[in-house]
Amino acid sequence: MHRLLSEIIKEKKREVELLRDRWRSINREGKPPFPVRDFKGAISRPGRINLIAEIKFASPSAGVIRKRKDPLRIGRIYEQAGAVAISLLTDKRFFGGDTSHMPRLKSAVSLPIVRKDFIIDEIQVKEAFLYGADAVLLIARILSQKQLRELLVMCRELGLAPLTEVHDLHDLEKAIACGTEIIGINNRNLDTFEVDLNTTTELAPQVPENCIIVSESGIGNRRDIQLLKSSRVQAVLVGSSIMRSDDLARKTRELVDAGHGD
Numbered sequence: 001m002h003r004l005l006s007e008i009i010k011e012k013k014r015e016v017e018l019l020r021d022r023w024r025s026i027n028r029e030g031k032p033p034f035p036v037r038d039f040k041g042a043i044s045r046p047g048r049i050n051l052i053a054e055i056k057f058a059s060p061s062a063g064v065i066r067k068r069k070d071p072l073r074i075g076r077i078y079e080q081a082g083a084v085a086i087s088l089l090t091d092k093r094f095f096g097g098d099t100s101h102m103p104r105l106k107s108a109v110s111l112p113i114v115r116k117d118f119i120i121d122e123i124q125v126k127e128a129f130l131y132g133a134d135a136v137l138l139i140a141r142i143l144s145q146k147q148l149r150e151l152l153v154m155c156r157e158l159g160l161a162p163l164t165e166v167h168d169l170h171d172l173e174k175a176i177a178c179g180t181e182i183i184g185i186n187n188r189n190l191d192t193f194e195v196d197l198n199t200t201t202e203l204a205p206q207v208p209e210n211c212i213i214v215s216e217s218g219i220g221n222r223r224d225i226q227l228l229k230s231s232r233v234q235a236v237l238v239g240s241s242i243m244r245s246d247d248l249a250r251k252t253r254e255l256v257d258a259g260h261g262d
Contacts, residue, residue, distance in 0.1 A: 002191055004060050008094055008118055009142055016121045023123065032132050033103060039112035039135035039161040040182060042084040043235040044212050049225055049259035052114065052214065053083035053252055054239030055105075057096035061193050064096075066243045071101045072108040074248060081252035085112045085135075087237055099131055106132035114163055118142060125154045135161035138180075140171040141190055149178040163214060172203055176211075183207050184237065188217040197227055204231040222258035 019026075043050045055071050055078075058064050075086055088105060089097035097117075106113055114135035115128040120142060128136045138151050148164070155162040164180040166172045167190050175183060185207075187199040195218035207213050215233045219225065220241035228236065238255055245251035 002193065004193075005142070005190055008060075008091075009120065011093055012118045012120050016123060019123055019127060026127065027130060032130050034106050034132045036129075036159045037110075037112040037134040039085055039114060039163075040212065042112050043182070043214065045084065049228060049233055050084040050235040051082065051252070051256050051259055052085045052087050052235055052237040053078040053081075053242055053255075054087035054089065054116065054237060055097075055101075056087075056089045056116075056239040056243055058094075059240070060094050065240055069096070071105055074243075075105045075109045075111075077248045078242075078252055079109045079111050081249045082256035083111065083252055084235070085114060087114045087116045087137075087239065088133075089239075090115055090117045099127065102128075102131040102133060112161075114161075119151065120147070122151060122154045125151060125158065125160065129158045129160055133160060135163055135182075137163050137165055137184070139165045140175050141165075141167055145174050145178060148174060148180075152178055152180060165216065166203065167199070169203065169206065172206055176208060180211070182212045182214065184214040184216050186216045187219075197224060200228060200233060201231045204233065207232070219255075222254060225255065225258040 055074050057066050057069055078086055089095040090099045091097050112134040115133040116137045119136055119138055152162050163182045163184045164175045165184040165186050166175050167186050185200045185203050187197050188195050197218055200215040204213055213233045214235045214237055215228050216237040219236050219238045242251045
């Protein structure tokens with residue numbers, strides 16, 4: 001595991017303990033302010049590669065991606081431009097996100113929202129549910145098989161869609177063994193942080209037919225999406241290439257159109 005990833009996990013453990021300390025004040029009513037939306041249905045619309053557009057202001061590998069932090073405006077642009085779902089980075093220290101953006105974004109758009117963070121504990125899943133998330137990212141690499149299975153069960157009990165992220169065959173086998181239905185293939189190597197779209201094309205044939213495949217990281221243009229069309233990919237999750245664009249709407253429409261084209 002990369003040193004930086006180890007540092008992130010250490011921070012998440014600290015955040016989990018702080019969350020436990022203030023959980024009673026957060027969990028007043030025990031239910032989210034909005035109904036859960038159908039993330040799985042949105043990303044599996046047939047006959048196209050569906051776009052999950054991500055709101056991400058920074059990353060450890062890229063630094064600052066976009067200075068102006070206006071998640072509600074960005075979310076509305078994504079929806080109007082044809083994205084089927086929104087991925088919201090909620091990690092504050094490393095990615096410039098904020099959990100408090102989630103309920104406000106949920107009220108501003110009608111699309112399903114996936115909370116993208118480093119989930120290591122059931123209390124983070126409960127927090128996502130109460131803040132209005134419709135899905136959560138679960139990273140197989142940072143979880144034991146027992147942890148992953150328990151988190152998948154928790155998601156299903158709450159009605160959330162778990163997007164299980166894998167990086168290699170070992171991760172994929174773990175995810176399949178735990179019964180996940182949505183596989184996110186991350187093209188970023190977590191040991192080197194290098195990106196290679198061939199990760200998706202190589203792993204996709206090993207994914208069971210009943211699973212939805214989402215390709216993540218390194219997707220920036222029509223050519224990249226065309227490359228993925230032969231790999232049974234049903235959705236792509238794209239953040240940096242959109243967030244860096246001077247015209248968010250035009251870039252989003254470019255990727256949406258690429259997913260619809262031949």
